[in-house]
Amino acid sequence: MTLFPVPAFSDNYIWVLHDGQRALVVDPGEATGVAHWLAQHGLTLDTILITHHHADHTAGVASLREGSGARVVGPAFEPMPEPLQRVQGGDRVQVLGLDFQVLDVPGHTAGHIAFYVANAGDAPLLFCGDTLFSGGCGRLFEGTPEQMLQSLTALAALPDPTRVCCTHEYTLANLRFASAVDPGNAALARYTQACEQQRARNLPTLPSSIGLEKQINPFLRSREPALVQAALAHDPATTTDAVSVFATLRTWKNEFR
Numbered sequence: 001m002t003l004f005p006v007p008a009f010s011d012n013y014i015w016v017l018h019d020g021q022r023a024l025v026v027d028p029g030e031a032t033g034v035a036h037w038l039a040q041h042g043l044t045l046d047t048i049l050i051t052h053h054h055a056d057h058t059a060g061v062a063s064l065r066e067g068s069g070a071r072v073v074g075p076a077f078e079p080m081p082e083p084l085q086r087v088q089g090g091d092r093v094q095v096l097g098l099d100f101q102v103l104d105v106p107g108h109t110a111g112h113i114a115f116y117v118a119n120a121g122d123a124p125l126l127f128c129g130d131t132l133f134s135g136g137c138g139r140l141f142e143g144t145p146e147q148m149l150q151s152l153t154a155l156a157a158l159p160d161p162t163r164v165c166c167t168h169e170y171t172l173a174n175l176r177f178a179s180a181v182d183p184g185n186a187a188l189a190r191y192t193q194a195c196e197q198q199r200a201r202n203l204p205t206l207p208s209s210i211g212l213e214k215q216i217n218p219f220l221r222s223r224e225p226a227l228v229q230a231a232l233a234h235d236p237a238t239t240t241d242a243v244s245v246f247a248t249l250r251t252w253k254n255e256f257r
């Protein structure tokens, strides 16, 4: 199985996973670039997976389906380009011979889902849309800090080698914030340097891994003393409760320049 992020718009990735003949794509916000990439590689589009309803993840679905007859699988409780197979947490989906687990990860949107497969070659794979980013997390458009923290905690419980396929190249901006709130973190400093080199060569910083994100991502570290202290110092109304720390970090990030 080969994994490749097809770039779209200014900072989206449309992930493609293929076996040399058939492909699945995740969150196609547009169709032209990814259809061209599939044709170039002689691949047939088998399945489209969707994590949530935002247009930059769904606007290419109708045209890709029309051109290929691909099956579409998406969240049970969000407005979606019909027809599709609707799934929710606890469901399993077989795609290209792989057994995907569906996870409910509300927070960015109310019905956001993620797709996880344990046996995918080199390491497990996670398609998490706009929930977990490298060094950051999605904005809370429809969910509460408590929901998002719960979703991220569930993702952090996946095996360390799990490849994290997020939908945006937000890593460097996320790491600038992470360094500001977690300045003593040596792993974060090393990772920032590595990502700067990747971006200087115009290469993706993704996929990341769960093990790495647990070391460097402030939104997976809201129980760490350093982040509790940073949140308390930033907003004295913060309590030591993990949800309160998380909420302060999320609001702080929204205002961070």
Ligand code: ZN
Binding pocket: 052, 054, 108, 130
């Ligand atoms: Zn989104």
Ligand code: FE
Binding pocket: 054, 056, 057, 130, 167, 168
């Ligand atoms: Fe998005």
